[in-house]
Amino acid sequence: MRNYILRRLLLTIPVIVGVSTLVFLFIHLIPGDPIQVMLGESAKPTDVEALRRALGLDRPLSEQYMAFFKGLVTGNLGVSIHTGQPILATIVSRLPATLELTLSSMCVALLISIPLGVISASKQYSLLDNGSMFFALLGISMPNFWLGPLLILLFSVNLGWLPVSGRGGLLHLVLPAITLGTALAAKLTRMTRSSVLEILHEDYITTARSKGLHEGFVIFKHALRNALIPVITVIGIQFGALLSGALITETIFAWPGIGRLTITAIQKRDYPLVQGCVLLIAFGYVFANLITDLAYAWADPRIRFENKNSD
Template sequence: MMRYLVGQLFSAAVVILGVSVAVFAITHVIPGDPVEVMLGERASTADRAELARAYGLDKPLSGQFADYYSGLVRLELGESIYQQRPVVELIGERLPATLELALAAMLVSLAIAFAVGLLSALRPYGWLDHSARIVSLLGVSIPNFWLGPMLILVGSLYLGWFPVSGRSGFGSLVLPALTLGTALAAIISRMLRNALLEVSGADFVRTARAKGLSEWQILCRHNLRNALLPVVTLVGLQIGAILGGSVIVETVFSWPGVGSLTVESIQRRDYPLVQGCVLLIATLYVAVNLLTDLLYTVIDPRIRLVGDK
């Protein structure tokens, strides 16, 4: 167990290291000057030079890279060029909103997926199963940047049930969570349906039928537990999609999270803030995947981690 955890932590560190190098390179390659964005085009040469010197932007890339990594070693992400506040402080203010949205989207997607998946597996190849397949295909095909405005148009402007944007209570969370969770619900529902059908011919299912259990009882009590492993794998992988999709959804709904902060920092060429936001998303993604691997042994005791006897 310990050997496995050490190996996974080492792999996670390598991934985060690679992401940090990539985001540093990309932020310094894209067009735009943070000094010009902050001071404007009419700023004097002296003012530009002073601001660039204050944030180390006058150094060559190798020097900036060394400063960047020395800060990471000390667990310091630097200071925002535009807002002139610590990056950790800015991210800490926005992180609860992103976690709230991600959790709500996950709950919405799981609720829809399990309801649709169980009903489809109960009567496979029937009209409900075919209808669910069509709806799932649509759910996967519709992009968030289109679905979000459509939900605003119907739910906010036409029906008046939910706020258009912002974070002002439960009502403002519904539309962003639906937008972010729809595609994930479509994917999980089909995976769950297929996994349930795969185990439906197992010996324990025939034994349960012989005991007089109904098909619904067999599906929920026996099939579901044995079909959860591929679903958990998929959910763990899709956490990255939720974190990545939150950038678009938070921008569409003006949700004050890390995703919208990332977009704002990119527009302002705020290098330290962009790097901090991307590193946070990568770290969360790696951590969730590690927890998913550990959860396998809880769902299926037959699975043992490398190093277990």
């Protein structure tokens, strides 16, 4: 297991380099002059040139890339044009809020989808199965920008049970976590049901039942773990998506995370801060893929041995 983890960590290094390069090129090679966009069309040429020199955009692209990568390695991502604060410190201060929301949303999704998907598979074509599939269809059909305001109107404005926005105690986390977790729960419910149904037809499940094992033990001990690989894939992809998908939800609920910071940076045309936020979101996807690979090895030890034999 240790060698498997080490190999995956080493493979992550070139991926990070490639992602960083793509973010740099995406920001620097898009059409238009970012300095002109930041300052507006009425800006004086001297102000434009002064800001261009301050950001190092007057240098050749190769020099800009080397300076960018050196700053990335040393943790120096520059300073925000709007606040004058270091970008890394600004992002780090917002990161706990985004991770809190992301993990809470993931917990909401897993607590709903895994039991519902397993029970739905074990009771195929029953009323419970049809109800869970209806929930999955409904959850996928509701976008965050519609579900979030609806929950605010119902639970905050009309009932007064939960706060409307902001980050405070546990109650402030309920509505945003449900908003983000509902769509993910719908996807995972369908995936869990499909995977468990496929496993339930395997011979070793029939053998376990013939030994007189309790049906719940057969399903949750033998069937579920072997059905987790495709479910883990969806979880890994969606974890990275939650970091970027929180852009809308954090804006709706005024949640002080990376998503809202990115929107604010775009609105204020804070070019270096936008680059830092995009870079963090990209790294979030890389980290999610790494955790997914490690979860594969936990769920199915054969993956570790297959990788070892292939080496």
